[in-house]
Amino acid sequence: MSGKPRLTYLDGRGRMESIRWLLAAAGVEFEEVYLETREQYEKLIKDGHLMFHQVPLVEMDGMKLVQTRAIMSYIAGKYNLHGKDLKERALIDMYVEGITDLMQMILVFPFSPPEAKEKNLDSLKDRAINRYFPVFEKVLKQHGQDFLVGNKMSWADVQLIEAILAVEEKIPAVLSGFPQLQAFKKRMSNVPTIKKFLQPGSPRKPPPDERYVATVKRVFKM
Numbered sequence: 001m002s003g004k005p006r007l008t009y010l011d012g013r014g015r016m017e018s019i020r021w022l023l024a025a026a027g028v029e030f031e032e033v034y035l036e037t038r039e040q041y042e043k044l045i046k047d048g049h050l051m052f053h054q055v056p057l058v059e060m061d062g063m064k065l066v067q068t069r070a071i072m073s074y075i076a077g078k079y080n081l082h083g084k085d086l087k088e089r090a091l092i093d094m095y096v097e098g099i100t101d102l103m104q105m106i107l108v109f110p111f112s113p114p115e116a117k118e119k120n121l122d123s124l125k126d127r128a129i130n131r132y133f134p135v136f137e138k139v140l141k142q143h144g145q146d147f148l149v150g151n152k153m154s155w156a157d158v159q160l161i162e163a164i165l166a167v168e169e170k171i172p173a174v175l176s177g178f179p180q181l182q183a184f185k186k187r188m189s190n191v192p193t194i195k196k197f198l199q200p201g202s203p204r205k206p207p208p209d210e211r212y213v214a215t216v217k218r219v220f221k222m
């Protein structure tokens with residue numbers, strides 16, 4: 001064992017991508033195991049590695065962690081990205097859950113029927129511009145600090161920069177009415193650990209393609 005966290009998922013973004021982002025932002029190197037076949041997944045279940053028969057699975061600190069939020073909460077706590085007290089943590093959790101709801105719309109995109117794509121894109125645009133992004137624009141404007149909570153980078157900032165970039169892939173001009181978020185994006189992209197993660201050759205995954213979708217369907221018999 002190298003001592004690095006070991007991530008088991010598919011070779012694509014899905015639910016694991018936010019975990020990759022958080023570890024990368026914390027400056028933690030990790031290893032990955034990619035599920036390609038149904039047999040690999042069934043073996044993990046048979047060997048008792050998946051508590052609820054689901055991935056993401058992250059093995060670290062002697063634990064087999066499952067459930068995305070639990071995994072991220074552990075990482076955020078361990079690497080000081082979860083606030084200095086319970087009130088900061090509550091705020092970070094609220095921001096993270098909100099952003100996760102927005103990201104959920106993107107997560108299901110590649111699995112929705114082609115005829116639903118335009119409608120889904122319109123809903124994503126509406127929710128990003130009218131519900132989620134205004135919250136963070138206002139927070140940043142009001143306190144004038146570089147980060148969302150406690151003047152220090154947290155899990156919420158990492159989740160937000162991931163979401164901004166993911167939404168921009170679908171709707172390139174989405175930040176046009178959000179000057180604070182444009183500046184936030186620039187600042188976050190220059191945090192050394194994040195800058196590294198954004199460079200080619202990093203563990204960051206590309207947007208899902210047909211091959212990824214086919215693998216997900218094969219492994220999980222969807």
Ligand code: GSN
Binds near residue numbers: 069
């Ligand atoms: O957030 C979580 O980690 C869990 N509440 C859900 C995990 C989950 O649904 N994992 C999927 C693959 S990732 N895409 O959604 C999974 O393992 N599905 C197989 C199954 O039989 O549920």
